Amino acid sequence: MRITNRLDLPVELEREIFELAASTDVATALRLAIVARRVQAWVEPIIYSRVVVVNAPEVSAQTQSSRYILRGRTTRAQSSRKAPNQPQIPRFIRTIPLRPASFFARHVKCLQIGNLSEPHLVAVLSACIGISELGWWSNALTPPVAAALCSLNSLYRLSVDLSFQLDFPQLNAAPMFSTLTHFDISLHNHHYHHQPLIPTLKRFPALTHLSVAHGYVVPPVTWCDDVFESCPRLKILLRLSDSLFFEELSGLRQRHADLRVVVMQQPVGDWTARWVHDTWPLAEDIVRERQGLAAAEKAANENANAPKES
Structure with missing residues (x-):
């Protein structure tokens, strides 16, 4: 009689265990995402529920629960090969084309953006149109960026500094203001x-x-x-x-x-x-x-x- 250590669980219970583990610690969630395709499908919505996209020279990683820190950063070897003054592309923006168009719109709920260029702001805001929380720090508000902001219609929390111009003409009738x-x-x-x-x-x-x-x-x-x-x-x-x-x-x-x-x-x-x-x-x-x-x-x-x- 063959003895195996494999434990067969109902799929629903298995999924609940993996989702609970992923919600506890982001490092654990990232490791679980490579266990199997079905597990990846379960934990990725948790990983991407909170996203930070900051173009900063040095930003330390964080490991808060249900928080995926995706910040622009360049290693020493990469920086030596990069042309002078060439803007770096945050990792999250490089990830956007690798997922279906609806993925980030459905799963990203909390978005924090800081010190991004206009194309990067438009790319991130256009991908994450389903967010309910937005943090905005040291970004330039331009007409294309304002147009992307006007696509947010389920926002209930907004945290900003003075780079977010509340009197910007294109934001006068922004839907997000009515739900805030x-x-x-x-x-x-x-x-x-x-x-x-x-x-x-x-x-x-x-x-x-x-x-x-x-x-x-x-x-x-x-x-x-x-x-x-x-x-x-x-x-x-x-x-x-x-x-x-x-x-x-x-x-x-x-x-x-x-x-x-x-x-x-x-x-x-x-x-x-x-x-x-x-x-x-x-x-x-x-x-x-x-x-x-x-x-x-x-x-x-x-x-x-x-x-x-x-």
């Missing part, structure tokens, strides 16, 4: 004033979460109230600033009366810090706790002022 619920913007530029942001916010009718990383310019006292007036559905206004945080903590600045305004210290890290260390859950806990305390205090006051039965 979370908007993160970094204003670290002393030439930028907070007040011009107010009219733009009126184009985000579904916005519930707004995060603003302050630069050198202090907004007017009424700025928070103007934001809430422009965004009637807003649940949290998160202000990220070291100076505001320490002033509020030390009592030099009074906390805003609206319980939905949260001031936190700017997260430490590179441009991906807002994604790797997401502050929204913490901000939501703070607002929820405040509202609970306010409701309990209101109920206690009502009970204390209620007429007592004789």
